[in-house]
Amino acid sequence: MKILVPMKRVADPDNANKVKISPDGTKVTSEGLEAKPNPFDEYAVETALRILEDGVGSGNLRGEVVVVTVGGDDTVRQVRQCLAMGADRGIIVQGDDDALDSTIVANVLAKIVEKEQPNLIIAGKQAVDGDSNQVAQALAEILGWPQATFAGKVEVPQDLSSATVTREVDGGAAKVKVQLPAVISVDLRIVSPTGVQNNVAAGKDYQDGPRYASLKGIMKAKKKKVDTMTIADLGVDQTLKVRSVSFTAPPQRSAGVIVETVEELVAKLRDEAKVL
Amino acid sequence: MSNVLVVANIADNEVKKAVLSTAAFAKTVAGFTGGTYDILAIGADLSGVKDQLARLGAGKVLLAQGADLGDALAERLAPIIAGVAQSGGYKVVVSAATSIAKDVFPRFAARIGAGMASEVVAVSNEGGKLTYVRPMYAGNVNGAVQIDSDVQVVTIRPTEFDAIAPGAASSAVEDVALPAPEAVCGKVEFLGFEKSVSNRPDLAEAAIVISGGRGVKSKENFKLIEDLADALGAAVGASRAAVDSGFIHNDFQVGQTGKIVAPDLYVAVGISGALQHVAGMKSSKVVVAINKDEEAPVFQIADYGMVADLFKVLPELTAEVKKIKG
Known part of the structure; x- marks a missing residue:
């Protein structure tokens, strides 16, 4: 069993309000902000590990987790962070974020799938910088595989032949069963203590959220293999279909007034704002 | 000529406000490009909504109806939308960014090799090029993008566009012939939908x-x-x-x-x-x-x-x- 997890490096999402737009409006810069794995992709790594854990020894996997990223050479740090969590191997496809769109990334990943032949792809539902939410679905189409997006829960049978996914959708939860190989994109709740059931490591108590790398994990990660290649090596067309023209700061809300009493609040909402 | 296609997934015989906002977006885009817009409605049963949809100013209302469409599986819907988009020669295909569209549209766009802009909040015409504004970085940056593919695929945030006011029932209504499900549909099974119980207004549409x-x-x-x-x-x-x-x-x-x-x-x-x-x-x-x-x-x-x-x-x-x- 091999699980492929695509990962994107993003600027610290907790400080997303500190990204800057260049004076000519052509670039977004995140200088001074820590680079991190996209949070949803970290959840995807956690999901892959939980699916493959054998429940016997901590970190014993019934297969291999391969992390792949498309980005600059310095993404190796974020790849190693995923390896320190317990993933086995990394692949960096060199590319400049500004010269990529969802189509190029999905096609690059499809080429990696051709090489690696994974049984399952687990992706984060969206990158928190571009917020596009497209790559997993596009990849599933290119591969002709079934997809289960926005997974809040995943259950796999012991033989790992399928995945039953509870998808978080408008108005409730939709449950689908996909035969592998398949693409799953994960939402926040997948990393709740019971988000993943693999029917082997039954009863294992997971913490809420993705695991932290242990010191041992960090040491091990340094020795794990990370391959590097280029988009050109993979023969993927690098013509952008979606081009950024400019960036602007959205209009900001400003602070209004502080009211002291409920009566005052209701009066203002009724007479001034006219929303009651 | 019709050059914009609005895709509307319909459940429970209800045309949501999001569809009216998407039609308004389509009207704006059609205005920029000197064309008109059609509506493709998809659902298990559209008999209760077709008259309503015919009042939204579209040239045509196309109905894709089938018992298996209510589950809204991307593997089934993407080829249906692709078929209509390509045979109709549409230049822009748009849906409100519902969870169904977020699931299906990237798959549909990839199928026809189109570029896609997600969760668009504004559109303009810059020297003959449609330019879409979309929030990025958790809403801290607005990015303006242009799409260089024969068909432009777009989802919009319906809250950012005023709903179109329904008028007279003027659109022609036609059924769409459905393609047979593809092999990949056999690899995904819809097991059920658990509705979150609420008697209150829909969060996305409430005043x-x-x-x-x-x-x-x-x-x-x-x-x-x-x-x-x-x-x-x-x-x-x-x-x-x-x-x-x-x-x-x-x-x-x-x-x-x-x-x-x-x-x-x-x-x-x-x-x-x-x-x-x-x-x-x-x-x-x-x-x-x-x-x-x-x-x-x-x-x-x-x-x-x-x-x-x-x-x-x-x-x-x-x-x-x-x-x-x-």
Whole structure:
């Protein structure tokens, strides 16, 4: 069993309000902000590990987790962070974020799938910088595989032949069963203590959220293999279909007034704002 | 000539406001390009909505109906939309960014080799090129993009476009011949839908939203939020912290990765105002914040702030609302 997890490096999402737009409006810069794995992709790594854990020894996997990223050479740090969590191997496809769109990334990943032949792809539902939410679905189409997006829960049978996914959708939860190989994109709740059931490591108590790398994990990660290649090596067309023209700061809300009493609040909402 | 296609997934015989907003977007784009727009409705049974859809100013209303379409599986819907988009020669295909469209549209776009812009909030015509503005970085940057492919695929945030006013039933209504399901459909099985129970208005479309956060402290206390919502005929929302703490089902989460709302009145109760929450509600017309921490960032974006204990204020507010609502 091999699980492929695509990962994107993003600027610290907790400080997303500190990204800057260049004076000519052509670039977004995140200088001074820590680079991190996209949070949803970290959840995807956690999901892959939980699916493959054998429940016997901590970190014993019934297969291999391969992390792949498309980005600059310095993404190796974020790849190693995923390896320190317990993933086995990394692949960096060199590319400049500004010269990529969802189509190029999905096609690059499809080429990696051709090489690696994974049984399952687990992706984060969206990158928190571009917020596009497209790559997993596009990849599933290119591969002709079934997809289960926005997974809040995943259950796999012991033989790992399928995945039953509870998808978080408008108005409730939709449950689908996909035969592998398949693409799953994960939402926040997948990393709740019971988000993943693999029917082997039954009863294992997971913490809420993705695991932290242990010191041992960090040491091990340094020795794990990370391959590097280029988009050109993979023969993927690098013509952008979606081009950024400019960036602007959205209009900001400003602070209004502080009211002291409920009566005052209701009066203002009724007479001034006219929303009651 | 029809050059814009609106895709509307229909459930429960209901044409949601989001569809009217998407038609308004299509009308704007058709205006820029000197064309008209059609509507492709998809669902298990469209008999109850076709007359309504014929009033939205479209050239044609195309109906894709079938018992297996109600499950809205991307593997089934993407080829259907692709077929209609290509045979009709549409240049722009758009849907409201519902969870169905978020699931299906990237698959559909990849199928026809089209570029896609997600969750667009504005569109303009720059020297003959359609230019779409979309929020990025949790709403901290607006990016303007252009799409260089024969077909441009777009999802929009319906809260950012005024709904079209239904007129006379002028559109021709036609059935679409459905292609047979592809092999990949055999590899995915729809097991069921668990509806989150609520008798209140739809969060994404409500005129008033009352949201609770970590400060509400428990699932039981959320009743205080619900009581105020019911007094106002409002929808209930929540911050991620409240959802993660198990106070309320995740379907009610407002934020960058949850629901995007823009009601006339948004009341944030016990919510600190984290970036990702603000990204989901900052287009609201009037924002009220109730929080006992006067340093809470939510006060920086609220039109009316009240530094107070929510457990004291909420019952008072509910009573006061009931008084004026009679």
